[in-house]
Amino acid sequence: MVPLSYYLVLSGILFACGVTGFLIKRNIITIFMSIELMLNGVNLSFVAFAAQWHALSGQVFVFFVMVVAAAEAAVGLAIIIAVFRTRETLNVDKVDLLKL
Amino acid sequence: MKLPPGRRRYGSVTENMLHLVLFSVFGLICVAGAINLLVQTHPINSALSLVVVMGSLAVEYLLLGAEFVAAVQVIVYAGAIMVLFVFVIMLLNAGAEERSKGSIVALMLGVPGMLVGSILTAWILVKHSGTQPVALGALPGHPKDIAQLLFHDFLLPFEVTSILVLIAIMGSVVLASRPESIEKTKKEN
Amino acid sequence: MSLTTFIIVSVIKIAIVLFILLTAVAYTVWLERKVVGRMQNRWGPTRVGPFGLLQPAADGIKFLFKEDLTPPHVYKPLYIAAPIIAVVCALTSIAVIPFGNWVPVPGGGSTPLQITDINIGLLVILGITSIGVYGVALSGWSSNSKYSLLGGLRASAQMVSYEIALGLSLVGVLILSGSFSLREIVAAQSGHFWGFIPNWNIFRGCQFIAFFIYLMAAYAETNRIPFDLPEAETELVAGYHTEYSAMKFAMFFMAEYANMITVACLASILFLGGWSGPVGGPPIVQAILPVFWFVLRVVAFLFVYIWVRGTLPRFRYDQLMAFGWKFLLPLSIANLVVTALVVALRA
Numbered sequence: 001m002v003p004l005s006y007y008l009v010l011s012g013i014l015f016a017c018g019v020t021g022f023l024i025k026r027n028i029i030t031i032f033m034s035i036e037l038m039l040n041g042v043n044l045s046f047v048a049f050a051a052q053w054h055a056l057s058g059q060v061f062v063f064f065v066m067v068v069a070a071a072e073a074a075v076g077l078a079i080i081i082a083v084f085r086t087r088e089t090l091n092v093d094k095v096d097l098l099k100l
Numbered sequence: 101m102k103l104p105p106g107r108r109r110y111g112s113v114t115e116n117m118l119h120l121v122l123f124s125v126f127g128l129i130c131v132a133g134a135i136n137l138l139v140q141t142h143p144i145n146s147a148l149s150l151v152v153v154m155g156s157l158a159v160e161y162l163l164l165g166a167e168f169v170a171a172v173q174v175i176v177y178a179g180a181i182m183v184l185f186v187f188v189i190m191l192l193n194a195g196a197e198e199r200s201k202g203s204i205v206a207l208m209l210g211v212p213g214m215l216v217g218s219i220l221t222a223w224i225l226v227k228h229s230g231t232q233p234v235a236l237g238a239l240p241g242h243p244k245d246i247a248q249l250l251f252h253d254f255l256l257p258f259e260v261t262s263i264l265v266l267i268a269i270m271g272s273v274v275l276a277s278r279p280e281s282i283e284k285t286k287k288e289n
Numbered sequence: 290m291s292l293t294t295f296i297i298v299s300v301i302k303i304a305i306v307l308f309i310l311l312t313a314v315a316y317t318v319w320l321e322r323k324v325v326g327r328m329q330n331r332w333g334p335t336r337v338g339p340f341g342l343l344q345p346a347a348d349g350i351k352f353l354f355k356e357d358l359t360p361p362h363v364y365k366p367l368y369i370a371a372p373i374i375a376v377v378c379a380l381t382s383i384a385v386i387p388f389g390n391w392v393p394v395p396g397g398g399s400t401p402l403q404i405t406d407i408n409i410g411l412l413v414i415l416g417i418t419s420i421g422v423y424g425v426a427l428s429g430w431s432s433n434s435k436y437s438l439l440g441g442l443r444a445s446a447q448m449v450s451y452e453i454a455l456g457l458s459l460v461g462v463l464i465l466s467g468s469f470s471l472r473e474i475v476a477a478q479s480g481h482f483w484g485f486i487p488n489w490n491i492f493r494g495c496q497f498i499a500f501f502i503y504l505m506a507a508y509a510e511t512n513r514i515p516f517d518l519p520e521a522e523t524e525l526v527a528g529y530h531t532e533y534s535a536m537k538f539a540m541f542f543m544a545e546y547a548n549m550i551t552v553a554c555l556a557s558i559l560f561l562g563g564w565s566g567p568v569g570g571p572p573i574v575q576a577i578l579p580v581f582w583f584v585l586r587v588v589a590f591l592f593v594y595i596w597v598r599g600t601l602p603r604f605r606y607d608q609l610m611a612f613g614w615k616f617l618l619p620l621s622i623a624n625l626v627v628t629a630l631v632v633a634l635r636a
Contacts, residue, residue, distance in 0.1 A: 001116035001233045002123045002163075005226045010127045010160070012225065014153070016218035017134035023210035026203045029143045029189055033150050036181070037134060040157055043173075051164040051238035059166050059241045060249045066176055067261045071268035073181050077188045078272035085278075090194040093202045144367075144430065151423070171412035175456075179419025183426065183449055190430045190442060243409065243469060 007048035014041030026091050028083075032076055039069045119236040122163055129156040141196040143189050147182060154178040165237035168246050298400050303384075306404055310383050314546045315345035321595045328599040355535035360432075363532060367431035372533065372540035375424030379547035382417040385410040386554045387472050389564050389579040393572075402580065403472065410471040411463070414555060415456055418510065422448045424544065425512075425519075432532040440531070443606055444512060444519030450613040451509035451516075457621035458502035461628040462559045465494045475563030489562035496628070500560045502621050504593075507552040509613065511545060513594065515601040516609055549594060550587065557586035 014037055021034030043062045050058025080090070087095055133153035137146045154177050161170040197203070250258055274282075319334065319341065326333025334341030359368070389402035407413055422445050429441010463469065466477040480488045490496045509516040520530065530541045557563060566582030568575050604612065 001235065002119055003233050006123065006127075007160070007164075007234065008225050009222050010130060012218060012222055013131055014134055016214050016221075017131075017138060020210055020214040021138050023214070024138070024203065024206045025197070026200065027143050027194070027197045029185065029192075029194075030137075030146050030197070033137065033143075033146055033185060036177075036185075037137065037150060037153065040154060040177070043169075044157060044160060047161050047164050047166045047169060048234070050166070051234050052232065054239055056239065056241060056245055056249055057253070059169050059239070060246055060254055062166075062169050063172065063250070064254075064257055064261055066172065067265060070176065070181050071264050073184060074268050074272040075275065077184060078275035081188065081192065081276045084192050084194070090192065091197070091200075093200055148367075148423075148427075167407075167409050168412070171409050171416055174416035175412065175419050179416060179422070180449065180452075183419070183422050183445065186423070186426055186430075187442065187445060190426065190438065 004048055004052050008045060011041045011044040011048065014038075014044065017041075026093055028080055028090050028092050028095075029077075031092065032073065032080070036069060036073065039065055115236055119163060123160065126156040126159045126163075129153075130160070143194070143197075144186065147185050147189060150185075151178050151182045154182065163236060164234065165239045166241040168241050168243045294394065294396050294398065298394055299404070302400070302404050306383060306388075307380065310380065310547060310550065311543075313550055314543050315349065317546045317550060317591060318348070318542075319345050320591065321598070324592065324595045325599040328596075349539075352535055352539040357535040357537070360532055362433045364431040364433060367427045368532075369537075371424050371428035371431060372537045372544070373424075374427065375421060375544040376540045376547075378417050378421035378424065379544040379551070382414045382551045383547075383554070385413050385471060386551065386558065387475065387563070388583055389576065392576045401472065402576075406470060406472050408468070408470045411459065411469045411474075411559075414551070415452075415459075418455075418548075419452060421544075421548070422452075424541075428530060428533070428541070434532055437531045440519045447512070447516065447519060447606075447609060447613070448510055450610060451506045451617070454502055454613060454617035454621050455506035455510060457618070457625055458499040458506060459559060460625050461496050461499045462490050462494070464625075464628050464632050465490060465496070471558050475558055475565070478562045479565055487562055487565060489560065489565075491560045494628075495631075496560060496624075498620065498624050499628075500556070502617055502624065503556060503560070506613075506617060507556070508594070508597065509609070511548045511552060513545075513549070514598040515603050518603055518606050518609060549591065553587045553590035553594070554583075556590050557583060561586050561590075 018034045018036075018038030018041060021037065022031055025031050025034065043065055046058045046062050046065070050056060083095060084090060086100060089095065130153050133149040133156065136149040137153070140146045140149065154173060158170040158173040158178070161167075161173060322344070323333035323341065334344040337343040337347045359365070384404040385407055387401060387403035387406065391399045391401050393399045425448065426441050426445040429437045429439075429444070432438070432441075462474065466474040468474065468477075478488050478490055478493075482488055482493050486492055491500050508514075512520055530538055533541065564579035564583040566579065566585075568578045570578070
């Protein structure tokens with residue numbers, strides 16, 4: 001018998017950790033993982049509200065979020081590999097000029 | 101709805117206690133994993149903490165009755181997307197993060213700012229949410245019912261996301277391949 | 290059935306299944322050494338006990354007493370965690386596999402011969418297989434050595450690629466059975482058609498192509514010949530478990546054979562009709578006989594596994610990946626489309 005606000009607070013904490021990771025981390029792969037953490041927090045909100053309003057479309061929407069996250073992770077990691085090949089670093093502070 | 105005498109609307113005492121205990125344990129594991137992601141310097145440790153977060157989130161989904169979503173979370177998110185992340189980290193082998201001026205500034209400003217923002221949001225949510233308690237397994241998400249929705253009401257988004265995945269596959273193959281192998285493929289054709 | 294009876298019965302079931310699984314792992318190793326030995330015109334183990342039947346015990350004692358060397362250059366936390374992940378995932382997936390019908394329990398009620406009957410059982414097994422990739426990838430990474438890293442990367446890429454064909458080949462079975470629960474999939478395969486041919490998915494459901502896709506994808510998932518490049522001795526020393534010795538190596542070994550057994554059990558349930566077979570006689574025989582038919586199918590599948598290992602050479606890595614992506618994946622999608630069309634047109 002868990003109040004819905006508990007689920008929302010957990011989702012909010014995960015989202016906040018994701019945003020904090022996005023802001024404070026310097027390694028680009030860790031920044032990507034913080035984005036995935038944010039998406040996971042949002043998924044929890046969707047499922048919690050679906051349970052409360054008895055609307056199964058909340059659970060269906062989680063699939064679409066996952067598919068978009070997968071596509072974004074694949075393309076993003078491919079870009080990171082390409083950037084690493086030219087710049088030889090994964091630190092975002094060092095990838096700040098268009099010139100090599 | 102009139103319930104038989106002695107029957108609670110939302111389940112027995114042990115069931116409610118079990119729900120609260122399981123929710124708290126796995127919620128704590130989620131938060132611990134998320135904070136570990138922030139604290140660790142080497143990306144592989146952050147990736148593994150994120151896998152732990154996803155696993156405990158799958159249990160949270162099960163507590164809400166979303167069984168198919170929980171299974172897909174483990175198979176797709178924790179078992180495929182995070183494997184891709186771990187793979188790239190192993191492949192690029194870049195090493196732990198170093199401290200720089202930019203990162204210390206971000207730490208000083210970012211963490212307090214996020215804390216303030218999230219405490220404010222959490223307070224507003226808890227005070228004004230006006231929500232009811234959620235029972236254990238509140239909305240059973242059987243694969244049949246989800247498939248019914250997915251392939252009837254949500255058919256257009258389904259087809260569009262399949263095209264999106266196709267584009268993502270093509271894009272990542274082209275972006276991650278070396279320039280020499282593209283030249284070689286062009287010469288062969 | 291009261292809560293305490295349920296808990297006691299579940300604990301007993303878990304203990305029995307784990308014990309049988311670990312013994313089966315040990316004797317699958319014995320079976321492999323014997324069968325491959327006979328295929329190569331030699332005896333295999335014969336010295337320890339009659340027909341070498343105590344050889345697994347001797348091997349176990351050897352592994353326990355061997356020096357457990359931890360090289361200084363490894364990354365300790367992941368080095369220790371990787372075999373644990375591999376073994377835990379290999380042993381956990383047996384929890385949803387049914388072995389027989391419901392049996393009566395002294396004290397009232399009856400219990401299925403299965404640790405738990407989850408109604409998304411097949412997805413649970415696929416999920417646990419996906420998590421098992423981490424054991425391989427992290428062992429290669431944490432060993433901090435070039436052979437291990439290459440072996441780990443290759444093995445995890447291979448496992449992830451063939452997981453797709455594995456999953457898709459099972460969807461045809463799901464369409465025919467209408468449920469993810471393994472017990473209901475077996476129940477959908479009961480009976481006969483045309484008089485004597487049993488109603489298995491491989492005959493009546495025409496899933497023989499899916500069966501062969503599943504077979505090949507399973508060989509790749511469990512890193513067996515002809516897909517065992519990541520752990521072949523002549524290629525990469527020992528691949529991702531180069532730096533492991535004694536008990537940790539034994540854990541990887543156990544995990545590989547436990548995965549083989551799980552895959553064989555799954556194939557018997559999904560394609561070969563589970564535990565169907567002639568039953569009769571007193572109630573105790575009626576409870577045990579389906580398990581016997583199930584074990585017969587599993588042993589036959591394991592024999593084919595070992596037979597293929599003794600016969601075929603191994604694929605090169607690019608041939609392996611091309612086979613998985615360019616042949617098995619389109620074939621499994623085609624199988625899915627045809628099955629779906631036939632089922633939709635019949636209804």
